[in-house]
Amino acid sequence: MEPRIRIRRSAFVDAASCVACGCCVKVCPLGAISVFRGVAANVDPKKCVGCGKCARECPASVIVIQEAQA
Amino acid sequence: MKKRWYDYIWVFSLTYLILGFFNILFAWLGLLCFFIPLIISVSRGTKGYCNRYCGRGQLFALLGGRFGLSRRRDIPGWMKSKGFRYGFLAFFLVMFFLMLWNTCLVFAGARDLKQVVTLLWTLKLPWHWAYHGTLFHPGVAQFAFGFYSVMLTSTVLGLITMLLFKPRSWCVYCPMGTMTQLICKAKNRET
Structure with a gap:
């Protein structure tokens, strides 16, 4: 019997294009995203549930919601 | 989410524009x-100002978000490219130093005070009603006219991109944001 793979969604940031404005941080209801040292946003995969609020808010549209293996 | 005191700094930004x-x-x-x-970026190595205290960003978020004055479309790729962001920063700095040079000329007495606000670096708008004379040197007023031109121009650009794209599209190419991010990158390379 094959092991069950739980698929969950999570936010992924294109760090190279991120402007570190922090708009995503303000809208995340779980506090799962932070701006690391003023360089780029960083998602905590343990907290993120992939709701997509950050992706909608990101002015540079550099956040995507993708399936992530739990 | 609970509002903090710094979530209301947009009031100061709006007041600033009106006072001008x-x-x-x-x-x-x-x-x-x-x-x-x-x-903040030099001392702490963060973009704390953009992330929390930028009243202008909050104002755009309010107008474009809560008031719905934004199409909420993706910003074009070229506008978020490093070439455009760094190029805009360089252009902004050149125009800023030109403004400082003009102020110096007025301080030196080589040029008279011009009571105009230059919008988008080209449109000279008469602004004499906002100048009532001063105890200080006319150069002080010249800097104020020049600096308000910079602030008004960036606000107008921000409002245009807010309407066309996402509310805080200005943050993508904001020269201060680009500059502080460069400082943070440099600081993090050190450590």
């Missing part, structure tokens, strides 16, 4: 928007 219509000398207060982000 009544007394141009208030434009000097805009220097806070230049020095605070630089001090």
Whole structure:
């Protein structure tokens, strides 16, 4: 019997294009995203549930919601 | 989410823009928007100003978000490219130093005070109603006119991109944001 793979969604940031404005941080209801040292946003995969609020808010549209293996 | 005191800094940004219509000398207060982000990025190595305290960003978020004055479309790829962001920063700095040079000329007495606000670096708008004379040198007023031109121009650009794209599209190419991010990158390379 094959092991069950739980698929969950999570936010992924294109760090190279991120402007570190922090708009995503303000809208995340779980506090799962932070701006690391003023360089780029960083998602905590343990907290993120992939709701997509950050992706909608990101002015540079550099956040995507993708399936992530739990 | 619970609102904090710094979520209301947009009130100061709006007041600043309004005050410039009544007394141009208030434009000097805009220097806070230049020095605070630089001090935070240099001393702490973060973009704390953009992330929390930028009243202009909050104003765009309010107008474009809550008031719905934004199409909420993706910003074009070229506008978020490094070439455009760094190029815009360089252009902005050149125009800023030109403004400082003009101020120096007025201080030196080589040029008369021009009571105009230059919008988008080209449109010279008469602004004499906001100048009532001053105890200080006319150069002080010249800097205020020049600096208010910078602030008004960036606000107008921000409002245009807010309408066309996402509310805080200005943050993508904001020269202060680009500059503080460069400082943070440099600082993090050190450590």
